[in-house]
Amino acid sequence: MSLTNATPADAAKAAKLASHTLATLPTLARNDALTAIHSALGQSKDEILAANARDLELAKKAAENGELSLSIVSRLDLGKKGKWEDMLKGILDVRELEDPVGKVTLRTKLDDGLNLERVSSPIGVLLIIFEARPEVIANIASLAIKSGNAAILKGGKESTESFVAISKVISSALEKSQVPNTAIQLVTTRDVIPQLLDLDQYIDLVIPRGSNELVRYIKSSTKIPVLGHADGLCSIYLEHTVSPDLAVRVVVDSKTSYPAACNSVETLLVEEAALETILPPIAEALLVKGVSLRCDSASKAALTSKLPTHNSTILQDAEEIDFDTEHLSLTLAIKAVPSMADAISHINLHGSHHTDCILTSSSALAETFMSSIDSAGVFWNTSTRMADGMRFGFGTEVGISTNKIHARGPVGLEGLMIYKYKIRGAGHITAEYGEGEGQRSFKHEKIDL
Amino acid sequence: MSLTNATPADAAKAAKLASHTLATLPTLARNDALTAIHSALGQSKDEILAANARDLELAKKAAENGELSLSIVSRLDLGKKGKWEDMLKGILDVRELEDPVGKVTLRTKLDDGLNLERVSSPIGVLLIIFEARPEVIANIASLAIKSGNAAILKGGKESTESFVAISKVISSALEKSQVPNTAIQLVTTRDVIPQLLDLDQYIDLVIPRGSNELVRYIKSSTKIPVLGHADGLCSIYLEHTVSPDLAVRVVVDSKTSYPAACNSVETLLVEEAALETILPPIAEALLVKGVSLRCDSASKAALTSKLPTHNSTILQDAEEIDFDTEHLSLTLAIKAVPSMADAISHINLHGSHHTDCILTSSSALAETFMSSIDSAGVFWNTSTRMADGMRFGFGTEVGISTNKIHARGPVGLEGLMIYKYKIRGAGHITAEYGEGEGQRSFKHEKIDL
Numbered sequence: 060m061s062l063t064n065a066t067p068a069d070a071a072k073a074a075k076l077a078s079h080t081l082a083t084l085p086t087l088a089r090n091d092a093l094t095a096i097h098s099a100l101g102q103s104k105d106e107i108l109a110a111n112a113r114d115l116e117l118a119k120k121a122a123e124n125g126e127l128s129l130s131i132v133s134r135l136d137l138g139k140k141g142k143w144e145d146m147l148k149g150i151l152d153v154r155e156l157e158d159p160v161g162k163v164t165l166r167t168k169l170d171d172g173l174n175l176e177r178v179s180s181p182i183g184v185l186l187i188i189f190e191a192r193p194e195v196i197a198n199i200a201s202l203a204i205k206s207g208n209a210a211i212l213k214g215g216k217e218s219t220e221s222f223v224a225i226s227k228v229i230s231s232a233l234e235k236s237q238v239p240n241t242a243i244q245l246v247t248t249r250d251v252i253p254q255l256l257d258l259d260q261y262i263d264l265v266i267p268r269g270s271n272e273l274v275r276y277i278k279s280s281t282k283i284p285v286l287g288h289a290d291g292l293c294s295i296y297l298e299h300t301v302s303p304d305l306a307v308r309v310v311v312d313s314k315t316s317y318p319a320a321c322n323s324v325e326t327l328l329v330e331e332a333a334l335e336t337i338l339p340p341i342a343e344a345l346l347v348k349g350v351s352l353r354c355d356s357a358s359k360a361a362l363t364s365k366l367p368t369h370n371s372t373i374l375q376d377a378e379e380i381d382f383d384t385e386h387l388s389l390t391l392a393i394k395a396v397p398s399m400a401d402a403i404s405h406i407n408l409h410g411s412h413h414t415d416c417i418l419t420s421s422s423a424l425a426e427t428f429m430s431s432i433d434s435a436g437v438f439w440n441t442s443t444r445m446a447d448g449m450r451f452g453f454g455t456e457v458g459i460s461t462n463k464i465h466a467r468g469p470v471g472l473e474g475l476m477i478y479k480y481k482i483r484g485a486g487h488i489t490a491e492y493g494e495g496e497g498q499r500s501f502k503h504e505k506i507d508l
Numbered sequence: 509m510s511l512t513n514a515t516p517a518d519a520a521k522a523a524k525l526a527s528h529t530l531a532t533l534p535t536l537a538r539n540d541a542l543t544a545i546h547s548a549l550g551q552s553k554d555e556i557l558a559a560n561a562r563d564l565e566l567a568k569k570a571a572e573n574g575e576l577s578l579s580i581v582s583r584l585d586l587g588k589k590g591k592w593e594d595m596l597k598g599i600l601d602v603r604e605l606e607d608p609v610g611k612v613t614l615r616t617k618l619d620d621g622l623n624l625e626r627v628s629s630p631i632g633v634l635l636i637i638f639e640a641r642p643e644v645i646a647n648i649a650s651l652a653i654k655s656g657n658a659a660i661l662k663g664g665k666e667s668t669e670s671f672v673a674i675s676k677v678i679s680s681a682l683e684k685s686q687v688p689n690t691a692i693q694l695v696t697t698r699d700v701i702p703q704l705l706d707l708d709q710y711i712d713l714v715i716p717r718g719s720n721e722l723v724r725y726i727k728s729s730t731k732i733p734v735l736g737h738a739d740g741l742c743s744i745y746l747e748h749t750v751s752p753d754l755a756v757r758v759v760v761d762s763k764t765s766y767p768a769a770c771n772s773v774e775t776l777l778v779e780e781a782a783l784e785t786i787l788p789p790i791a792e793a794l795l796v797k798g799v800s801l802r803c804d805s806a807s808k809a810a811l812t813s814k815l816p817t818h819n820s821t822i823l824q825d826a827e828e829i830d831f832d833t834e835h836l837s838l839t840l841a842i843k844a845v846p847s848m849a850d851a852i853s854h855i856n857l858h859g860s861h862h863t864d865c866i867l868t869s870s871s872a873l874a875e876t877f878m879s880s881i882d883s884a885g886v887f888w889n890t891s892t893r894m895a896d897g898m899r900f901g902f903g904t905e906v907g908i909s910t911n912k913i914h915a916r917g918p919v920g921l922e923g924l925m926i927y928k929y930k931i932r933g934a935g936h937i938t939a940e941y942g943e944g945e946g947q948r949s950f951k952h953e954k955i956d957l
Contacts, residue, residue: 484890
């Protein structure tokens, strides 16, 4: 890893060249580099934590002056219990994942002695733009090396001292490995993001990890493909046959277990037939948890009549905008719909195509819902918060994508891969194939993988 | 299919809504629609050919005035021998392909009663911009319907009458099918491309089929992902151990079998050790076929000394720009390189990442070459012109992609698919999983597909 003072263009070009070497390294060489990084970081704990303490001090001052939120200060702290150990363990976890490079996913005998193979290969150069959490740099460097991709990292400025310290350690560890030093580069100079976003000749994929605003800005500022999601406006459709207990559990978990997460529910669509039966206990449980309910008139009327002990002033009136808003807080918009078809239309129109859920006892309805909803995740009778790479068993994730091409939903190492087609022949030429006399035909026999 | 007079935004919105219905149709319903289109076109041959004749008449006049090339006029003609029959057969060929929708590509038991599935699903709305060949509209409509994608088609203006006639027939055929009429829309009004390219809220993927200039313009004018390639600058590396006969066959086929194709070779890199042994017979065979050879000094010197019967004036001096040019004609740039490493660097720097080939008797060198070259196709001892969806056995192709994400190389129906994650649960919530006491753990058991 180099801590680069190069121009963005030179840094990106160097990364591209390094990516060609990295792509050819065997599994062992990439894993060895991760082992080296792990042990070098272990040996340099003191100096990295000292650098982190300097970041923290500045951040605390900025927080005192009201220039920085306390939650950012808290995320900066590498000395927090377990954080350092988790960072180091994460490197070894990535090392132990199955190698995503070089997997043969298609094999066809085109003709005698002429064989086609589709082989997974790294994408090339990733640009990863992330916010202040300093441990992310080790995580991302590991993912890039494991997947055979070069990476340019641009982290939040509040962690600069920590990033620089970590990057120096990673850099000297890589010196002793087969991974080229310029394969992983940290860019610390400010205001380079627009220049980097312009380098589509060198950079193949941008992965922003951060706020909606960051993602939206990046998506609108580059020709390079961007992997990620801006919004997570997830909905649950409550059908009248579901067990009230199950519905309460799932809605409460979806809304309250981590309201700031992209996979938390924001809109509850209630079948009219469930308004007076299943909605009231759900609302009651949510109110107990401190959730603000923004209700349309039908759902408010039902709740007001069924929950007389709650002062109706607790129930807020939803405005149209509530059904297009990712609240990211303990706020839930509630709307009554005549049928599942209306719920599907509402979600496809107002949702962010991230994760949506149906609560029903009918498998037929559930299957129709899951086929009809145009989202990365379509769940039946489970929390929207299950949308997560770790929970899916992917080991790690680089983010959750609402893109419609390449990778959708939680993206693990597989999402950092593309493929190439290899053909091994023996002088075969196209002019000999065709429909005329004496022409050959392709055999196109699938070969088992 | 509707022949739309709607604004681009209304057309795209209608396509999006239709895509949600189309995505849920079973295989049979999509196949039946293709059968209906096939038979309706068969019954309307006379009126379509009459419309085509009107296009042809206008085009011939334009050609006489020098406003249109004769090759475009020739491509317009649907009455040419076999063309009509091929168009109709193409619809049935697509119908017979395996259904790409609903394939389960991952199945994991997350926990008892909690199962994750990754299921292939259509991308959504495709915008396909193509040039004048009128039969393409039937081909693209078939691919879109088969893959469950809605499509907006914008064809070259020279075929307008043919397109309108075909689209009316397809439209009335779809009326009797379950495919919504607005799933396939033809836009004929001019100058709508910039507006369509702006509709990233409705359109999920743009597929340009046409000239480099068209593709380049589209790539630089939209936030919507674009699938395709601008350039096809393919190279062959000639290593000294290859059999001269094999090398002659492959290079001649790669250069001369269809010089205007994107998969034709443009640059021949010659290992110095092969300059006086294998290059001369190749050059001789190419010269016989009328190929202009643009040689660097080393290759020119070798050929001049070895082919004294050819006046050295036949051999042209290469300029730097020749190694960055897709000639698309009977012109080949030739350059000597000391070793394969130089060839690899040259190709990764100057090539277009489309298709590149090594000619060698050494499988070790071939494997290194194929791993190191960053291209969609990496071939050993076979013609670059093998890079083709039909030859690969994909049945059909929507184009050849040099993208680094989603789909690379010849793109068949699979390239028009994405996936969604379905989870079927029984009230499972995330708060119950974790490391604390009494917390559950995910099982993450792979289930066979």
